Amino acid sequence: xxxxxxxxxxxxxxxxxxxxxxxxxxxxxxxxxxxxxxxxxxxxxxxxxxxxxxxxxxxxxxxxxxxxxxxxxxxxxxxxxxxxxxxxxxxxxxxxxxxxxxxxxxxxxxxxxxxxxxxxxxxxxxxxxxxxxxxxxxxxxxxxxxxxxxxxxxxxxxxxxxxxxxxxxxxxxxxxxxxxxxxxxxxxxxxxxxxxxxxxxxxxxxxxxxxxxxxxxxxxxxxxxxxxxxxxxxxxx
Numbered sequence: 001x002x003x004x005x006x007x008x009x010x011x012x013x014x015x016x017x018x019x020x021x022x023x024x025x026x027x028x029x030x031x032x033x034x035x036x037x038x039x040x041x042x043x044x045x046x047x048x049x050x051x052x053x054x055x056x057x058x059x060x061x062x063x064x065x066x067x068x069x070x071x072x073x074x075x076x077x078x079x080x081x082x083x084x085x086x087x088x089x090x091x092x093x094x095x096x097x098x099x100x101x102x103x104x105x106x107x108x109x110x111x112x113x114x115x116x117x118x119x120x121x122x123x124x125x126x127x128x129x130x131x132x133x134x135x136x137x138x139x140x141x142x143x144x145x146x147x148x149x150x151x152x153x154x155x156x157x158x159x160x161x162x163x164x165x166x167x168x169x170x171x172x173x174x175x176x177x178x179x180x181x182x183x184x185x186x187x188x189x190x191x192x193x194x195x196x197x198x199x200x201x202x203x204x205x206x207x208x209x210x211x212x213x214x215x216x217x218x219x220x221x222x223x224x225x226x227x228x229x230x231x232x233x234x235x236x237x
Contacts, residue, residue: 034202034215035144038122042090043100043104044108044153044201045138049083051112052076052131062120063168071164078161079131083153089148092172098198107200114193121172121179122186129187130194132229133222135160137198169233184235191226195219 035041056076060069087097115130117123142156144151154207173179202215232234 009216032144035141036201036203037150038145039095039100040103040201041138041141041145042086042093042148042152043097043102044096044104045102045156046083046086046090046097047101047108048131048134048138049079049086051108052079052127053083055112055116055127059120059127061121068168069166071161075127075165076160078159081157082155082160086152089151089155093148108197111193111197113206115190117186121169121183124165124169125183125187126190128162128169129190129226129229131160131162133191133194133226134198136222136225137201137218141201166233173234180235183233184230187226187230187235197223198222 036044039072053076056079060072060076063072065067090097090100111130115126118124139153139156140151145152169183173183198219199215
């Protein structure tokens with residue numbers, strides 16, 4: 001039986017995702033044959049950004065403080081800008097953005113529903129964690145698509161303006177210490193659903209052992225980046 005990457009700890013070379021300025025080339029050789037076709041890649045990436053925008057827009061309506069509304073609006077605007085730039089790229093290639101995004105509407109909407117918290121701080125954490133992990137993952141995939149991938153990478157590397165979310169979460173924890181344990185638990189629950197979305201983006205329906213070896217270091221680094229995001233908020237990953 002093949003074990004998933006988090007169940008195995010084998011010695012050998014570990015491919016690491018680099019900083020966002022360098023991300024992509026490091027994974028091209030190992031990842032290229034597992035990457036989805038270009039239409040799938042662009043359709044998923046564009047719809048994910050639209051989903052971040054929708055969720056952040058909902059949070060604006062639920063947030064009482066005007067300064068927090070303004071901060072969330074910047075994050076929502078950044079996600080919308082990325083979506084619009086991806087849509088423009090799709091159109092430039094001669095494709096219909098709706099046609100490319102539509103196949104992923106149902107699974108990605110289900111993912112957003114599964115990671116939508118009961119309370120606003122949980123949903124804010126969901127956006128910060130899931131968007132961070134998936135943006136990193138799509139940056140890793142982008143190196144498989146030549147110039148189009150480089151253009152997507154430039155779009156995804158743009159400022160996401162989500163640091164304000166970290167500030168709001170920090171103030172929420174300070175206002176009531178019980179939030180710390182609740183959000184730490186919620187952050188851990190987000191990982192499984194997010195990794196499943198990343199895994200579903202890859203081409204093979206079933207990974208061979210050799211494919212697992214290619215995917216493992218990338219997913220391991222996604223987990224490491226997740227831990228760093230949680231640590232930065234004082235939450236245990």
